[in-house]
Amino acid sequence: MTGEVAVLGTGMHPWGKWGRSFxxxxxxxxxxxxxxxxxxxxxxxxxxxxxxxxxxxxxYVAGATFAKAxxxxxxxxxxxxxxxxxxxxxxxxxxxxxxxxxxxxxxxxGADSAPKGFFRPAGGDRxxxxxxxxxxILGATNPTYFGLYARRRMAMHxxxxxDFARVKVKNSALGALNPYAxxxxxxxxxxxxxxxxxxxxxxxLDICATSDGGAALVLSSMEFARRHGVAEPVRIRAxxxxxxxxxxxxxxxxxxxxxxxxxxxxxxxxxxxxxxxxAYEEAGVGPEDLxxxxxxxxxxxxxxxxYEDLGLCGEGGAAKLLRxxxxxxxxxxxxxxxxxxxxxxxxxxxxxxxxxxxxxxxLRGEAGDRQIEGARVGISANQGLFxxxxxxxxxx
Amino acid sequence: MVTGWFTGEGEGFRLLGTRCSACAxxxxxxxxxxxxxxxxxxxxxxEVPLSRRGRVWSYTDGRYRPPSPYVxxxxxxxxxxxxxxxxxxxxxxxxxxxxxxxxTVADLTVGMEVEVVPGVLNEDAETTWTTWHWRPTxxxx
Ligand SMILES: [Zn+2]
Numbered sequence: 001m002t003g004e005v006a007v008l009g010t011g012m013h014p015w016g017k018w019g020r021s022f023x024x025x026x027x028x029x030x031x032x033x034x035x036x037x038x039x040x041x042x043x044x045x046x047x048x049x050x051x052x053x054x055x056x057x058x059x060y061v062a063g064a065t066f067a068k069a070x071x072x073x074x075x076x077x078x079x080x081x082x083x084x085x086x087x088x089x090x091x092x093x094x095x096x097x098x099x100x101x102x103x104x105x106x107x108x109x110g111a112d113s114a115p116k117g118f119f120r121p122a123g124g125d126r127x128x129x130x131x132x133x134x135x136x137i138l139g140a141t142n143p144t145y146f147g148l149y150a151r152r153r154m155a156m157h158x159x160x161x162x163d164f165a166r167v168k169v170k171n172s173a174l175g176a177l178n179p180y181a182x183x184x185x186x187x188x189x190x191x192x193x194x195x196x197x198x199x200x201x202x203x204x205l206d207i208c209a210t211s212d213g214g215a216a217l218v219l220s221s222m223e224f225a226r227r228h229g230v231a232e233p234v235r236i237r238a239x240x241x242x243x244x245x246x247x248x249x250x251x252x253x254x255x256x257x258x259x260x261x262x263x264x265x266x267x268x269x270x271x272x273x274x275x276x277x278x279a280y281e282e283a284g285v286g287p288e289d290l291x292x293x294x295x296x297x298x299x300x301x302x303x304x305x306x307y308e309d310l311g312l313c314g315e316g317g318a319a320k321l322l323r324x325x326x327x328x329x330x331x332x333x334x335x336x337x338x339x340x341x342x343x344x345x346x347x348x349x350x351x352x353x354x355x356x357x358x359x360x361x362x363l364r365g366e367a368g369d370r371q372i373e374g375a376r377v378g379i380s381a382n383q384g385l386f387x388x389x390x391x392x393x394x395x396x
Numbered sequence: 397m398v399t400g401w402f403t404g405e406g407e408g409f410r411l412l413g414t415r416c417s418a419c420a421x422x423x424x425x426x427x428x429x430x431x432x433x434x435x436x437x438x439x440x441x442x443e444v445p446l447s448r449r450g451r452v453w454s455y456t457d458g459r460y461r462p463p464s465p466y467v468x469x470x471x472x473x474x475x476x477x478x479x480x481x482x483x484x485x486x487x488x489x490x491x492x493x494x495x496x497x498x499x500t501v502a503d504l505t506v507g508m509e510v511e512v513v514p515g516v517l518n519e520d521a522e523t524t525w526t527t528w529h530w531r532p533t534x535x536x537x
Contacts, residue, residue, distance in 0.1 A: 118460075123464075136466060138492060141458060147457070155506035200455075251453065257491045259421075260423065260487050
């Protein structure tokens with residue numbers, strides 16, 4: 001297919017609370033990805049960074065910061081910010097540059113040093129910012145939104161807190177097998193139930209933590225990969241980076257209200273479902289073709305929502321799919337074999353790139369003890385604040 | 397802190413949105429500059445009071461103190477409050493708000509009817525910041 005780019009290299013810095021600069025994590029991940037690709041940094045034609053905030057710096061930085069740390073060599077540079085979708089937009093930008101012939105080899109990097117505790121908006125009185133408003137007027141943190149979605153699923157589909165805990169049990173067992181994960185300990189349903197309620201009905205172990213971390217990819221044209229001696233690389237076949245369609249009728253971070261459906265009928269599919277559909281259409285595959293999926297389990301309940309939005313089961317069928325083991329290793333469609341955000345925590349600019357690293361490791365058969373047998377097609381999916389949606393389809 | 401989001405006292409209290417004169421779309425929080433309906437040629441946006449009552453779409457609470465810019469006294473123990481997302485049938489939109497003090501998640505179910513009432517967000521020696529609260533209907537003030 002003409003739309004494909006090759007993944008030559010993957011790299012990660014272990015996630016955790018290391019207390020060092022994001023530059024260090026990103027550079028370590030980038031060096032690992034370049035090593036894995038067998039590409040000299042000076043031969044990289046373009047570097048695309050997923051942005052983070054540098055304390056005291058007026059704004060977001062990424063691409064040039066990593067390029068400087070690796071040693072200025074004159075590459076084309078791009079920095080992208082799309083909240084949680086930043087990493088996927090970085091991959092999308094790199095892919096577009098390669099397909100347009102602007103660069104043969106592109107380094108994609110995302111890294112962050114996360115703040116302690118809840119994410120919070122930037123300072124100052126900023127009543128024109130929905131993110132500031134939801135904190136100031138409602139005290140609505142990210143977990144309170146996750147709690148709303150969880151409670152809604154319980155009311156609409158009969159999900160239970162025990163179902164939510166099953167997601168954590170599954171993901172922690174997989175994270176225990178992943179050397180890059182922050183949490184390497186298996187968690188039991190009893191431990192989830194014994195953890196403190198954060199936002200009813202969700203408990204501490206239902207919600208992902210903030211973390212430091214970094215991830216990187218080296219992408220290239222298919223022709224470069226062949227010249228480079230990689231005849232059968234893992235290929236990225238789709239990168240969806242879509243916005244919602246009006247009226248968006250599912251309450252979503254950071255908004256205080258939805259759009260009104262008075263004048264225009266709501267779209268037939270939700271925003272999250274449209275993220276997946278756009279990727280499927282671009283890749284020419286459907287959910288039935290998937291070997292596995294990596295989704296944003298910011299909360300355990302949200303992972304269940306993604307099963308339905310990705311079309312792994314019908315609406316309301318997620319808890320049953322989980323209970324039947326369908327999304328566990330050996331199941332019909334394993335989800336979050338990496339351990340997910342439950343095991344990694346959030347390092348916002350890095351996490352969508354980390355998802356693609358897992359797609360590649362699984363498709364190469366390099367995922368060690370968490371390897372999914374015969375993996376051929378994988379999808380990653382996430383959603384970024386302020387209307388950014390992304391999904392990546394990779395194949396081998 | 398935000399002007400023109402609500403008005404009135406007691407039974408006359410209402411959330412205020414805006415309505416597009418061209419396509420009739422309703423916006424809350426108020427949208428005063430551009431109609432966001434992509435198929436709309438664009439019309440004047442006029443202030444409109446929203447329905448007093450709606451049905452609970454979902455609800456949750458916050459058991460840990462939210463960070464700034466939420467204002468709370470760090471000297472006092474944290475008292476969780478419920479947050480309710482309410483579907484207004486007439487406007488066909490969902491509005492999130494705090495529950496009235498004393499209403500907890502144990503008092504709520506998805507689909508139950510609630511009404512909007514005036515509330516206090518926080519106050520200091522000089523200023524009282526007012527807000528809207530959701531209260532289950534049939535509960536006294
Ligand atoms: Zn309009």
